[in-house]
Amino acid sequence: MFLPVIMAGGSGTRLWPVSREHYPKQFCTLVGDGTMLQQTVRRLDGLGCPPPLVICNEEHRFLAAEQLRLSGIENSPIILEPVGRNTAPAITLAALSATHNGEDPLLLVMPADHLITDIPAFHAGLEKAERLARDGRLVTFGIVPGSPETGFGYIRRGGPIGADGFAVAGFEEKPDLDTARAYLDAGDCYWNSGMFMFRAGIYLAEMRKHAPAMLEACEAAMAEPKADAQFIRPDRTAFEACPSDSIDYAVMEKTDRAAVVPLDAGWNDIGSWSAIWDAMDKDADGNALSGDVLQVGSKNSIVAAGKRLVAVVGVDNLVVVETPDAVLVARRDAVQQVKEVVGRLRALDRSEYVNHRKVYRPWGNYDSIDVGERHQVKRITVKPGAKLSVQKHHHRAEHWVVVRGTAKVLKGSETIMLSENESTYIPLGEIHALENPGKIPLELIEVQSGSYLGEDDIVRLEDRYGRV
Structure with missing residues (x-):
């Protein structure tokens, strides 16, 4: 059997405004039931493999852990990349x-943000890859192409390796349309899926041969990693010195052990809103609709409503995506440019590229329902048994009103219990903490007032989630 390795890094900028820096596409529900990470975990059901080893960045650690927990996986190890260095260093860690x-062990390496709809075909491909990997091959999965795509790299197959796959004759860059058509006509090229299977020791040996500086930096980073519950933290300084490269460039294009297993399993990389349109069920007019949508005389469009009614009339070939704090309207053939919107938001230092209005934390979430120059109103939800950090603020005071559940509040030297319709006031500079001692979610309204309301005005004194 093999150990699944799920790569849950990346920002998914082309799927803004649903995918954002602190809540990227792999943690979002985009197509089907469950988030992309949860669907990746679920497609391993029935294979008898151990819980996955997940790789993500520090900011997303609690998202990953919570989504694994909701998938029935407790305390699965999660490696936290100190900085992004592309796929080869991440897989090396x-x-x-x-x-x-x-x-x-054999490793099955999978991105967390791909869609695979034909699970039996996927499992059959894994069986073939496992036999090749046990024979010492570095196996990649080539997606049988259904169209001349210009957004994917391609893998050209060589001669057969038994009945399970082929040697790799070469990797091709993303082509222009004419070249992509030629690849399709030739019949010996596959889309590069970014999924792999190989024995860990053989991969490391090939890294030592073809990318020794990268391996040495990763070995230094993992020499004495810091363990925090299920989180594994490589040494930041050592990993920052690691060269950045993809596994294709660092190893797969150079090794003589590369093999490809063709895979025809309803694969989609969910890389843009047009890809989501491809993957969704559509009405008789070619519209893919989700949420509270009313359409009249519209065709070939994707319309996703988050919180409000969205009505479209007489439109064709459009993408309309509504969230509580941002709306995207684009032509379906221009969705690759959505990342330019994110770039402009970043240059303007606007928060919409970083966070949603609702922000998730290990203890629950908060929704910023109103923001002014000297005030902010949040709807806070605390999970049963969870507790916010013991903290204080230098620039703001807070009023709390409980609307559901029971709150245990530390305020200075006293501890008080609040029930529904009861409230308390936290003066500026007061040490305080909020805890849910009950069995149902605690919901409260928080009104902040003061000269500065940013999240960096939190001074944590104690924290059960390791954030002090």
């Missing part, structure tokens, strides 16, 4: 972690 106790 996973391989080093998997072999640190003397074991040498």
